[in-house]
Amino acid sequence: MVLHIICTKQPYEIENCLNSSECERLNRFQFEKEQIEYSFAHNLKRHVLSTCVP
Secondary structure, three states: OOOOOOOOOOHHHOOOOOOHHHHHHHHHOOOHHHHHHHHHHHHHHHHHHHHHOO
């Protein structure tokens, strides 16, 4: 498996596949750094699961 990570100022906008409850939680974070980390982790999890689980 090859993993490509693209770094931008706002990486959570590259491919945002969060559901509505995850978006609500994302918006509750006070600091942008926490929003980016949350979004990146959930988007990465979804991407990995979608490529590994048929």
